[in-house]
Amino acid sequence: MESKRLKKIPQKVIIPLKQHLGTICEPLVKKGDQVLIGQKIGRSVSYYSSDVHSSVCGEVLAIENAPHPNGNKVLSVIIQTTESMETVDFVPTENTSQEKLISLMQEAGIVEHYGAPTHTVLMPEDKKIDIVLINSTASEWIGGKYKTPKEYASQMMDALKLLMKAAGASKGAIIVRKDDKESIEAFEDVEVNGKALKVAPLVGKRRLGYYFRDQDSNIIVASQKRIYGKKILNFFTYNVTGRKVGIGCDPTDVGVAVCSIKSAKALYDAVYEGRPYYETVITVEGTVDCPEYMLIRIGTPFKDIIESCNSEGEVAKIVANGVITGVAQYTDEVPVTKGTTRITLLTKEEVLRDESLACIHCARCVDICPVSLVPSRLTVLADQGRFDECRQMHIENCIECGRCAVVCPSKIHVLQLIRYAKNAIEGAYADAAPKESSNLKLGCCGGE
Ligand code: SF4
Ligand code: SF4
Known part of the structure; x- marks a missing residue:
């Protein structure tokens, strides 16, 4: 199944000049300019940045601060669209040297969904990568733009080789979900x-x-x-690798570059x-009847996507990137960015209403925690600012899956509360901000 596109091109798109962690891009267009699909409209001014392109044909209406799904306003290029589907000339690359691949990724605007520009993950400053992983556990093959599972498998394999070359890594692996039978079948016998x-x-x-040893191969596919x-x-x-990543570090510190299925596909296309x-x-x-996956032009306002689906009730809240760990939106004029994976309509x-009660020591949060933490105790310690004790209980291992809060x-x-303590610890407590949210009733679960 291929992803569906919107039937109508949105009248206006809002393309933020910062859809990545790092430096904001410098605009390359001005009010009144005509742009084509794929035209570069924002240029990186540092290594830790990623270029931005127009997703439509049209006229630049303004360059101004506009809503961004992360909750802040960001300098954006607003484009009044036309029906034209004219693109700039897309020229495939024959030179796939390491240097060229790294610069191509920055120029093609490829970023990870959590914001890191992909070229900085593959070639981090002062670090050496020896294993590249494509994490396909969060997206089945149909989550991309493929006609068949076999096409997906073959493109991902090509993409992995490109990513390894860009990183100068000797080994690579694609990790699929163990219950994703279609992907597993597609990769078998490649x-x-x-x-x-x-x-x-x-x-x-x-x-x-x-498995690298068992299969005597520097490239493998594994399931988990x-x-x-x-x-x-x-x-x-x-x-996946058995390499421990310390507090305040990321996988590149242990020689591992983790890329998503989306950035791998973007590199293949580039x-x-x-x-x-x-x-x-x-x-x-949520409250809409929509195709499972939609292929959306970056900059499309949420409003246009919601209107294109059959509504099944009045929308009271819009959340970007999942109800557990995402961000509730204050307007539907917010655009899809490279970091948008999901829109939930409630x-x-x-x-949810804030109807908290005291902890009843049911230990459901403990049972469900995938990294064996004791969330009930951590909330008390966090609430009381006892960050040293939070560290002793390995709070940094929390992956912020939100399951404890759900159950x-x-x-x-x-x-x-756990996030609050983690942020305070990352900032070495000095600048611990006021708690954004605490409804803990003290005197309950060990709040001595
Ligand atoms: S914090 Fe944990 S132990 Fe306490 S009520 Fe909630 S789920 Fe149960
Ligand atoms: S959010 Fe953190 S503490 Fe809660 S269940 Fe997930 S990993 Fe465990």
């Missing part, structure tokens, strides 16, 4: 270095190193359980089709 591949299950203590969470990179890296990153696949869920009845029958703001 040829790597003249040998048919077998998808390797990551079970027990068998990590990638075992899906891990949800906002900050899963370090946990994912440890689970190299083989000359196409920059101006469209992205998202999921729309009815009045579904909007808590007392509706305690478990995730918010």
